[in-house]
Amino acid sequence: MSDRASDFAPEQYRGFLILLARSAWDAALRDWGDPSDIVHQTLLEAHQKRDTFQGETAAEFAAWLRTILSNNLYDVGRAVHRAKRDVRRKQSLDAALAESSARLGCNLSLDDPSPSKLAATAEQLNRLADALERLPVDQREAITCHHLRGMSVEATAVQMNRTRPAVAGLLRRGLKQLGSLLGERSAR
Structure with missing residues (x-):
């Protein structure tokens, strides 16, 4: 794990991940639970797999979290639908998350945002996710x-x-x- 990776706290990205999960949530997944459940699972995995993160920037860390979320959403969708693996569905889900991520995370895509800028962006996304839930x-x-x-x-x-x-x-x-x-x- 790079020295820079220790600067990133997965919890700071909770709002970002909730908004991404909500953007990919479909009617079938509503029977499974709530987007916050899959985000909780994603954050838990991120903590467990922290030493596998190879990047050094906030954008790379956000993309790494988005990949974990995408895999979790695909797994839940597959379990709900009980269908064989459909690579097109996985690619479609990845594309949808990437598009939503681009809409939400413009400040996260900066190559090297300052810690205060990163914290402010994370706080804004968390506030937006909380307000959306209300x-x-x-x-x-x-x-x-x-x-x-x-x-x-x-x-x-x-x-x-x-x-x-x-x-x-x-x-x-x-x-x-x-x-x-x-x-x-x-x-x-």
Whole structure:
């Protein structure tokens, strides 16, 4: 393990991982549990496998955690679906996590962020994940589909079996409440 690897605490990435897990969560996985369960498992594995981390930057550490999360999501999905291994599903899951990661972790992708910048980014992602959890289920799902998965409003409406105006309303109310929750937490 590099000297730099000891600078990274997997717990700092909890919010980032929860948001990624939520972005990949589908209807079948809801029967298994909650995204926070798979993130807990991922963080536990990261601690156990810490000495296998070969990178030296925050971006490499985030990618390493994302790989562990991807493998865990694939394993749970396979167990839920009881299907034979489908390499295309694994590649699709990896691509979806990479895209969501790019949406969320722009500050994590810096080659060598300062410890204070890394801590601030981790705190922001944790606050966002916590605030997202406090939203009503429909608003959370609309925001997850549209903003984390990058789906259009139309595709989100189809996914949620709602009309486009209904989804637009959920997004508007959800973002307003999310902003209020994040503002409330920063005022404390």
